[in-house]
Amino acid sequence: MTAASSLQNAARGRWAVAAMFFINGLLTGSWAPQIPVFLTRLDISKATLGLLILLFGLGALTFMPLSGYLMSRYGSRAVVRGFASVCVFGLLLVALAPSVPVAVVAMFLFGGLIGGMDVAMNANAVTVERRLSRAVMSSSHAFWSLGGFAGGGAGGLIIQHYGHVTHAIIVTIVAIVLLAIAWRYLITDRKPVAQEHHKFTLPKTATVYLVGLMALMSMIPEGAVLDWAALYLQQELGAELAAAGLAYAFFSGTMALMRFAGDGVRNHFGAVTTLRFSSLIAASGMLVAALSPWPWLVIAAFAFSGLGIANMVPIAFSAGGNQPGMASGTGMSVVTTMGYSGILLAPSLIGFAAEHIGFSTVFVVLSGFLVIVFLMSSLAHTADFAAQPAE
Known part of the structure; x- marks a missing residue:
């Protein structure tokens, strides 16, 4: 691969990983306008809602180290693709949860998938930075903010006029389309360190x-x-x-x-x-x-x-x-x-x-x-x- 074509691939990879940040922000931001419906639909108290939201955070913190382990074996591109492929359905899973026990599982998984994808897309952004020899991390996080703004801003209007399930379906379709466009342009990182393949261990540094x-x-x-x-x-x-x-x-x-x-x-x-x-x-x-x-x-x-x-x-x-x-x-x-x-x-x-x-x-x-x-x-x-x- 020539230096010019490598740089061109990295430039495409920069926009592909920006799309991953936007998708992750869109899904997270779209959850906010779903919360009032979630509360009344499941007939739960604010305290119970608080515990369910806490499960979202615990799911993220559980899957984040798993994402790091998987990347040590397969690299960031494969892992961000894997998590994103399932994560795009996370909001829909929560919107369709018919009862509190199902919502418990749905919230934990939604948070876990968001968190696992988050680690992988940040690692892929580091790879892009190395290839381009310039920073892209801050603007990548700005795309996450844009996704959150789009999800939170449009969500309330869509839910009010068309219902929470329709809103979740629309967000899911948008996320799938963006993922499909960006899929092939995500760049590969260097081969993971060999000794990290065999077992999950915390870094000693x-x-x-x-x-x-x-x-x-x-x-x-x-x-x-x-x-x-x-x-x-x-x-x-x-x-x-x-x-x-x-x-x-x-x-x-x-x-x-x-x-x-x-x-x-x-x-x-x-x-x-x-x-x-x-x-x-x-x-x-x-x-x-x-x-x-x-x-x-x-x-x-x-x-x-x-x-x-x-x-x-x-x-x-x-x-x-x-x-x-x-x-x-x-x-x-x-x-x-x-x-x-x-x-x-x-x-x-x-x-x-x-x-x-x-x-x-x-x-x-x-x-x-x-x-x-x-x-x-x-x-x-x-x-x-x-x-x-x-x-």
Whole structure:
């Protein structure tokens, strides 16, 4: 294969993996407008719904290490294809669940498939970065955000006019079509490390767990803003509901915009420098949001913090997938599992803590987490990589 054709394949692979991110975000975002119907259809309490949503997170955290193990044997392309082929039916499975026991299984599997696909598509994005010798991780995550926006934005209208099952069918068809288009263009990564084929073992290198800790401390604040920012503005600052809802909207908006710009920033300044500035921006915004008495400034501070958090997780994922002497999928599975535990499980702990110390104190602590990422940012040096030739 010539250098030109290899580069052309990598460019196609870049858009193919972007489609995987969009599909995953679309399925996840489409679940949100299904929740009210899910609650009334199964005649369950909010507490039971909370447990079912927790099962979604536990499913993701269970399948993520499995995805890493499978990639150590078969590579990221085969695994992302496998998980995506089943994942596209996950929302439909939940929408059709006729009872709570079936919903328990459906939610666990849906979360597991989303999580397993997530690890594999992130590992494949690392492979694309190596082939192109430039960053694509931040914009890949931006496509996930676009998918979530499309799924959440259109879902409510479709469900209201045509019902929840029709909505799930439409999302499934869109996901299948996108998968079929992208299928052949997903690129193969280097052959997995031979000694990792025989059994499932956790990596013995401490660095990958420290990178995972950076991802964890970057994603906990993201989950906190998603679940608790509006309540913080209402309960502790007296903001109206309409204003309180702007906190996450502006936060997610600046994140999406910065993720599209983030690859260019990282390519120019390098992963470590980008992470250092990003973590300081995120920490300062979170601190102002925690200490300000004015709702409008809190909203602006969350938006400013989103500019920083936007590229912290993509850089951590790239660093995890580029650990020396370790298969990309193995490092990625560790970092994503640790990172996503922050956004899936930590918000419930934050709610418990806020009852005792208040949201303002919680957000000060989260600002401290982001400062710790700043102090650890040199660990992201593996996210800067040399070009990898085609096999």
